[in-house]
Amino acid sequence: MAATEAIVTISGLNKWYGDFHVLRDIDLAVQRGERIVICGPSGSGKSTLIRCINALEDFQEGRIVVDGIELGPNLKRVHEVRREVGMVFQSFNLFPHLTVLENCTLAPIWVRHMPQKEAEATAMRYLERVHIPDQANKYPGQISGGQQQRVAIARALTMNPKVMLFDEPTSALDPEMVKEVLDTMVDLAKEGMTMLVVTHEMGFAKEVADRVIFMDAGQIIEANTPDQFFANPQHARTKLFLSQILR
């Protein structure tokens, strides 16, 4: 793929929390339609990295370009970027005072100024895609964790994003519900969505990822195709990590 095809370009990214250097010299180019899985031990900065892409975190050095919109350290064009980037959180973060349908129409109505009827039709289409149109009028507290996370995915998709970020989407789920969420994500990947996924679901990484990135101590330690990454890890830290999680 040509370099001009990159939809997200991160260069020389550095971030500190006070004196703590959380992200160190991150360079990463994500191609249009590429699926990247980011893994690493806790505290390695993987969540912080993807949260920088839609400016939920600020940073002190470097630049991030999303679909031609440059995000410098002063985060001037935050809103433009956020309209193009969807995000799914570990703890779902659905709005508990709104129904499932209202959760999905909120942003189209208030950000894209879509008429309510049209927004509802769009929302229903995405709810059908994640296989829960029948829950549209329930409140988030009335449906299961897996269903909630699928609503969260549908909610992000209603904004028609060019890139989707997933921040450990299955970590807060009961074991029985992990699969339904992963299946939804696999479907999404098959449709050609650009995805950056922070996860420890190595099965998912093997099935859909184009690239697996291993992070530790705020740096990218190793990046490779899933085949190479799992079969033939190069760095000692990667080998140790894989030996811990693959049993």
Next chain:
Amino acid sequence: MSDTASFVRQDLAPQRPAPLRARGIVAFARSRLFNTPANALLTIVGVLLLWAIIVPTVRFLFVDAVWAGADRTACLAETAGHPVGACWPFVQAKLTQFIYGFYPEAERWRVNLTFLLAAILLVPLLIPRVPAKTTNALLFFIAFPFVAFFLLYGGGLQGFVIGWVAHLVSTFLVAIGDAGARLAELGAGAGGASSAFPTLLRVVGEGIVWLSTFLLYVSFPLLWLRDQILASGQPLWADVAATAVIVSAVAFAVGGGIRTGWRALLVSLIVFAIIAGLIRAMGLDRGGLTVVDTRQWGGLLVTLVVAVTGIVASMPVGIALALGRRSTIPLIRLFSIGFIEFWRGVPLITVLFFATYMLPLFLPGNFTVDGLVRVLIGIALFAGAYNAEVIRGGLQAVPRGQEEAAAALGLSHGRTIGLIVLPQALRHVIPGLVNSFIALFKDTSLVSIVALFDLLGSLRASFADPAWATPTTLFTGFAFAGIIYFVVCFAMSRYSLFVERRLNAHQRN
């Protein structure tokens, strides 16, 4: 099963009702009231205590009470032939005073009409099933206060928004210029050019004069418009028309201009048509109703005006202060903290005294505000500071992830607060807010110490009437006031529980 590790269930155990000894009154008494000797003792003491309170109360209010009579003689033990409890004829005779205070008798229909309007607008607002909540809320919170003002106080309109704003601006600027001139004079008069201070005074004074002159020039179009309106012969209608044109134009532009602004323009024109209709219907252009000075208001009318205004006005103040206290802008945060701590640190009585007796001394001579209005503002700010802390508690209970999720969807900060954070925060703090509303309702009785005769004030005034001086008049009066306060507060409490249950119906997990 205990001897082998393997077990497979064949039939699922069915659900059965609880055994009889865990249900029913006898079970309740045995397990909750008399289960230990100490609890049995407490139960007996409690029952005796209730007996000691309830029996005399019922005797006083109903059994021994006198129900009819023309004056004090009916409520004397000699006339009644038994020890007398409550003297209800007294309440009957003074009821109008309790409700209207010294509001002129011929004008009391205006109070009744205001009460009726309030009920018509408020009841559907409180019942969730009734549609058109937005229109209803706008009518109650925006339109009703103006209508109520002209109904209760009376008087007409000389001008409208432009005249009023122009008056405010010119008064303010002239006052500033005046102060600047005096400062400069002071600097010049102090003489002794040797010291720097008088010179400084003069320079600052002249600077202020210059600034106010400059601002007067800037606001010249407004003042010119005002003069044209005054010269037109129909100042009120000219002002309404001019305001309608300006506001509609702004609404049209903000609404998106040629492309999408038509809706906003239409809404604006309709609103102004309604305003014009109201002005016409209430005869505000012809002097309106007879003015009834607020010093003549009293009784339940004052209590309700103070309480409702305080409750309604304290909410936006509280929300603004709570958000301000969490702001990342230091100036706003410091202001909010200072404001909240100041009003919370001062007793309400001090606030009322200050508003009534001290404020007029500080304000410039030609600038007067009605006594009741001063009290209303004082109470709104006081209650607002309390609400702010309650609401801040609610804001803290909304997880950080909610704001992040809204931000990730591209919602602006203002919309995130308005659509996501505040609705959740306010739900969390309904009990706390209603708590302060109830406290506020009862605190309104404090206005009687600044010469406003609320329900309690009217009551105390009526005790002075020798025609009704009996041994039980005092107790009857206070019992009556107590019942009214209790009914209102209890209604608020029950309604808040209803709202809470309704709003939280979906959060069963």
